[in-house]
Each structure stands twice: as structure tokens, then as C-alpha cells.
Amino acid sequence: MGSVSLRKDWFKLSLELHKHYGGKLEVIPKVPVRGMEDFSVWYTPGVAEPSRAIARDPDLSFELTYRWNTVAVVSDGTRVLGLGSIGPEGALPVMEGKALLFKFLGGVDAIPIVHRARSLESFLTLLEWLEPSFGGVNLEDIESPKCFILLEEAQRKLKIPVWHDDQQGTVTAVLAGLINATKLVGKNLKNNRIVLFGAGASNIPLYRILRKLGVPAENIVVLDSKGVLHPDRDDIDKLFLTHAWKYRIAVETRGGGLKPGAGPAEALKGADILVAASTPGPGVIKKEWVAQMNKDAIVFAIANPIPEIWPWEAKEAGAKITATGRSDLPNQINNSLVFPAVFRGALDVAAKAVTDEMLIAASFELAKYAEEKGLREDYIIPTMEEWEAYAREAAAVAVKAVELGIARRTTTYKEEFERASIIIRMAREKWAKLWEAGLIAKPPEVFA
Amino acid sequence: MFEPRLVIRRAIEADVESLAVLIRRFYIFNEEFDPAMETVTDIKEKALDVARARITSGDLILVASYEGKLIGYIYGSILENPLLARRRIGVLKELYVIPEERGRGVATALIEAAMTELSKIGVRYMAVEFPSRNVVAQKFYEKLGFRPYTSVYLKEV
Numbered sequence: 001m002g003s004v005s006l007r008k009d010w011f012k013l014s015l016e017l018h019k020h021y022g023g024k025l026e027v028i029p030k031v032p033v034r035g036m037e038d039f040s041v042w043y044t045p046g047v048a049e050p051s052r053a054i055a056r057d058p059d060l061s062f063e064l065t066y067r068w069n070t071v072a073v074v075s076d077g078t079r080v081l082g083l084g085s086i087g088p089e090g091a092l093p094v095m096e097g098k099a100l101l102f103k104f105l106g107g108v109d110a111i112p113i114v115h116r117a118r119s120l121e122s123f124l125t126l127l128e129w130l131e132p133s134f135g136g137v138n139l140e141d142i143e144s145p146k147c148f149i150l151l152e153e154a155q156r157k158l159k160i161p162v163w164h165d166d167q168q169g170t171v172t173a174v175l176a177g178l179i180n181a182t183k184l185v186g187k188n189l190k191n192n193r194i195v196l197f198g199a200g201a202s203n204i205p206l207y208r209i210l211r212k213l214g215v216p217a218e219n220i221v222v223l224d225s226k227g228v229l230h231p232d233r234d235d236i237d238k239l240f241l242t243h244a245w246k247y248r249i250a251v252e253t254r255g256g257g258l259k260p261g262a263g264p265a266e267a268l269k270g271a272d273i274l275v276a277a278s279t280p281g282p283g284v285i286k287k288e289w290v291a292q293m294n295k296d297a298i299v300f301a302i303a304n305p306i307p308e309i310w311p312w313e314a315k316e317a318g319a320k321i322t323a324t325g326r327s328d329l330p331n332q333i334n335n336s337l338v339f340p341a342v343f344r345g346a347l348d349v350a351a352k353a354v355t356d357e358m359l360i361a362a363s364f365e366l367a368k369y370a371e372e373k374g375l376r377e378d379y380i381i382p383t384m385e386e387w388e389a390y391a392r393e394a395a396a397v398a399v400k401a402v403e404l405g406i407a408r409r410t411t412t413y414k415e416e417f418e419r420a421s422i423i424i425r426m427a428r429e430k431w432a433k434l435w436e437a438g439l440i441a442k443p444p445e446v447f448a
Numbered sequence: 449m450f451e452p453r454l455v456i457r458r459a460i461e462a463d464v465e466s467l468a469v470l471i472r473r474f475y476i477f478n479e480e481f482d483p484a485m486e487t488v489t490d491i492k493e494k495a496l497d498v499a500r501a502r503i504t505s506g507d508l509i510l511v512a513s514y515e516g517k518l519i520g521y522i523y524g525s526i527l528e529n530p531l532l533a534r535r536r537i538g539v540l541k542e543l544y545v546i547p548e549e550r551g552r553g554v555a556t557a558l559i560e561a562a563m564t565e566l567s568k569i570g571v572r573y574m575a576v577e578f579p580s581r582n583v584v585a586q587k588f589y590e591k592l593g594f595r596p597y598t599s600v601y602l603k604e605v
Binding site for chain 2: 236237
């Protein structure tokens with residue numbers, strides 16, 4: 001692939017540009033500052049009054065401060081991209097990049113926070129201590145299974161949405177793709193054989209979401225690097241102690257009726273859907289396994305940078321619909337389609353949480369958007385350019401939060417769609433004006 | 449408490465193979481808690497011998513059978529000390545329930561059955577051993593009314 005050979009250049013270019021710009025973000029005021037006397041309003045003495053009001057009712061912080069639109073992007077640097085545990089400072093460029101996407105795609109002010117809290121308890125405490133500053137938390141690049149317990153505990157303790165993009169973001173995008181892929185080939189999630197290859201941050205929550213949608217446990221087979229998760233597997237009691245999520249899946253699915261020790265070849269025989277979210281390919285998923293799947297098989301291989309199996313290989317083996325995590329191939333399963341919009345919607349109603357129901361609502365809205373545009377084998381999910389999809393997703397999420405009774409403010413679909421559209425457009429327009437005015441430094445020749 | 453199709457009974461000769469599987473899984477489980485509990489490489493064969501020996505001995509060995517399938521077992525023995533007023537206590541050394549059947553009261557049923565057996569022969573106390581680091585077991589037994597009794601410490605020689 002051309003883009004694979006390009007990657008080396010991307011690395012060099014990126015380093016150069018990061019140095020040129022000294023990072024990617026800065027803080028710019030959004031209020032009139034016509035003269036020094038205006039500070040008497042924004043700062044002391046005037047600011048004492050909003051402070052007093054918030055002290056009486058802390059929820060007013062969602063109205064009188066930037067909290068309503070601000071998300072913390074938090075990482076301990078223990079699993080950064082494919083680089084492993086590279087430390088908090090190493091994670092900072094990634095968090096800053098995430099914040100850039102938050103602003104451009106969702107109009108969300110995201111603040112990168114990397115930290116040294118190594119234990120689960122201290123990480124949780126940190127989040128609790130930081131909660132008053134933010135309208136939401138986006139956890140990022142945290143090792144598994146720590147990320148599962150951290151998310152569950154943080155969601156339980158904090159009264160703002162807590163999101164782990166590697167879990168919920170990926171799952172929302174995958175589900176949107178699956179909804180349309182099954183529709184296109186006339187399959188039904190509820191009576192299909194579904195194989196989840198890889199039991200990490202995205203497939204573990206995908207299993208939970210599929211169950212919530214009414215897929216029977218025995219229709220699902222989940223495999224990790226040692227084979228199918230099965231109650232009679234030799235290490236099952238080890239999982240009982242160290243990985244409650246894999247353990248529960250093993251017990252609930254009973255290995256999908258397969259024998260303990262079964263591998264992907266057995267699991268894919270007669271399967272309708274494969275979602276591989278494991279290690280970079282190619283060749284991780286073999287063509288001959290896909291060939292054993294049912295007619296009109298759906299194959300999502302979303303490892304980056306190289307999918308577990310190239311889509312053309314999967315198609316040669318009989319797959320009808322394929323998806324990957326790559327922007328240069330059709331049907332990109334892309335978190336960036338999700339997190340800016342979910343937070344846009346959640347923030348606009350000052351939601352106290354982000355639940356699976358909100359995530360499912362986002363998936364269905366995303367799927368519906370693509371369906372209205374016209375589904376094709378190579379178009380089952382919108383692309384990042386289709387920015388109306390973001391406002392629609394935001395509206396679906398906000399309305400769901402209101403419906404669930406976890407929103408501090410009420411709204412309607414139409415109202416939120418319009419608000420989200422304006423906020424997102426404004427974010428881009430402000431940047432465009434700065435750029436046009438030459439207030440954003442011109443890049444060096446190599447990036448011109 | 450437990451479902452009617454669940455039967456708790458003394459292990460018999462015909463249980464040897466299924467019981468050996470459960471014993472093996474119990475030991476592999478405990479291996480997780482302490483390096484001193486490392487198992488032998490040929491545990492599969494050895495577990496068969498152990499299962500056979502226990503069934504033929506007079507020790508307490510009960511199995512839980514659900515629709516004819518062994519899903520758990522409990523093993524204990526009697527400790528005698530002529531200097532103590534309560535001369536004999538029952539000591540539970542092993543308890544295992546397969547993952548699919550956990551959380552349904554099978555372990556509790558096994559313990560209650562063991563208590564009944566002990567009281568039949570006039571034993572008034574039942575103790576239970578488990579690895580210090582097995583917090584799940586500790587909570588489980590405390591919930592059933594067990595309290596700390598003796599402590600066992602370990603050191604390499």
C-alpha cells in the first residue's frame with residue numbers, strides 16, 4: 001500500500017511541525033475585552049458575584065463558567081497508540097491532537113491532562129478531584145483490563161459523563177457499521193452467529209452492547225490470543241481473579257457451543273459476522289477461515305495501522321461487506337465520527353453521565369444518516385467530511401439523556417441539532433478567520 | 449436455597465474421573481495465589497490417584513451433582529487433639545464449583561451438607577483453609593459466619 005510507505009514521511013513531518021508550532025493548542029478568550037475596565041466584569045471585583053452564586057448552587061458552574069463546554073482528555077500514558085507504556089509526557093502530543101479533533105468536529109473545548117497516578121485508586125481519586133473543572137472526562141490510551149474497572153468506577157463516582165474512547169467510541173462506530181451492513185445483506189444481528197476476535201478494549205464492551213440489543217449470548221463467540229473464551233478453558237479461574245470481563249463472557253456464552261481450546265478456524269465456520277479488533281495484520285485472520293463463513297459474510301477488521309485481513313482478501317474469500325480502521329479504505333470504523341458528537345450532545349444538556357443507551361442512540365443515528373444517503377457495499381458509515389452527521393448524532397444523544405432523566409437541562413431533537421450545528425460551525429469559522437488573517441503562523445515549506 | 453435437580457452426596461467410585469478434573473482445577477486455581485502452591489506437571493494423572501484415595505478413605509468428600517453432571521466438590525478431614533475440650537474439629541481443605549454454576553448457592557449447599565455430616569458424628573466445630581490472598585474466599589466464608597481462627601505463615605528454608 002502506498003500509504004504504508006508514506007508513514008515514515010508522516011513521522012518526520014509531524015516531528016518537524018510540532019517543533020515549529022510548539023504544540024497545537026492555545027487558549028483564546030471569547031468575551032469582549034475592549035479595555036482594561038472590562039476585566040472588572042470578567043475578573044475581580046465583578047466575578048465575585050458569579051462565584052457566590054455557584055457556591056450556593058454548584059450546578060450553576062455549568063451556566064456561568066466554561067465548564068458546560070469543557071472536557072478533560074486524560075491519560076496515564078500506559079498504552080499510547082501502538083507504542084505501549086511510554087509515560088505521561090509521551091502521551092501529551094496525542095491528547096493535544098485529540099483536543100484538536102474535539103474542537104474541529106464537535107466544537108468542544110478539550111483540555112489535555114497527562115499524569116503520574118499509576119494505581120487505579122490514585123487515578124480514580126485524581127478524576128474525582130478534577131471533576132469540578134469539567135463537564136466531562138474522556139479517558140484515553142489506558143492499558144487493559146485497568147481501563148474497564150477505571151471506567152466503571154469513574155462512571156459510578158462522577159456526576160459528569162466519563163468516556164473511554166477506545167471502548168465506547170470504537171463500539172459506537174462498529175455498531176453503526178454493523179446495523180447498516182446487516183441491513184444491506186438482509187441479516188439480523190439477533191439470530192446471527194457473531195465472532196469477536198480479540199478481547200480487548202473494543203470487543204469487550206461490544207459484547208455488552210450486543211447483549212443489550214437482545215443478541216443471545218450463545219450466538220456470540222469471543223476469542224482472545226489463547227482461543228475461544230470458554231468456561232472449561234484451563235486458565236478460566238485465573239480469569240476469574242484477573243479479568244472479570246473475559247470470565248463473565250466465557251461463562252455466559254459457554255464458548256458459543258464450541259469445544260474448549262477451539263480457535264478462530266472453528267469459530268468462524270458458519271459465522272455471519274466477524275469483528276476483529278486485535279493485533280495489526282495482515283494475515284492475522286486467514287482467508288481460509290473467512291471462506292468457511294456463511295454466505296454474505298460481514299468482516300470488520302479494525303486493527304491499525306494494518307487490518308487483521310486486507311478487505312480485498314476477505315472479499316476474495318467470500319465476504320460481502322468489509323470495514324477497517326483506515327481512512328484510505330472504504331467503510332472506515334472511525335472513533336472521530338463519534339466522540340466529538342457524543343460529547344457535543346451530552347454537554348449541551350449538561351448530562352450527568354454517558355450511558356450505553358446514549359451510545360446506542362448515537363450508533364443508530366449515524367447508521368440512519370448513512371442509510372438516507374444510500375447504502376452501498378462501500379458506504380455503510382458516514383465519513384468525517386459529512387459533518388452534518390455530527391450534529392444529528394449530538395441531537396440523538398442529547399434527547400436520549402433527557403429521556404433517561406440524567407440531563408441537567410432539557411432539549412428537543414430539533415433544538416439540539418440547530419445548536420450543535422451552530423457551535424460546530426462557529427469553531428471552524430473562528431479558526432478560518434484567524435487563518436485568513438494570518439494570525440496562525442504559516443507552516444514551513446514542507447507542509448505548505 | 450438450591451435447585452431441586454441439584455444433589456449433594458458422598459463421592460462414589462464412579463465419580464473418580466469427574467472428581468479428578470475438579471480437584472485438578474481447584475489446585476490450578478490456588479496456584480494463582482501463592483508460588484508455594486505450584487502444582488506438579490503431571491497433575492492430570494496424580495489427581496486421579498488422589499480422587500480414588502479420597503473416595504476410599506474415611507475422609508469427608510462430598511460432590512454436587514446437577515442433572516447427573518459433577519459441578520463441585522468439598523473435601524475435609526477431622527483434626528484430633530486430646531488436650532482440647534472439643535477434641536475434634538472438621539477442617540475443610542478444598543472446595544470448588546465450576547464457573548458456569550457459580551453464584552447459585554452450590555458452594556453454600558456443599559458447606560451446609562458438610563456441617564450436617566460433621567454434626568452427625570458429634571463434631572462441633574468446622575474450620576476452613578484457603579490461601580491468605582484469596583479475598584473472594586475470605587469474604588464468602590465471613591458471610592457464612594466463619595471467623596478468623598488460626599493463622600498459617602510460610603517461609604522458605
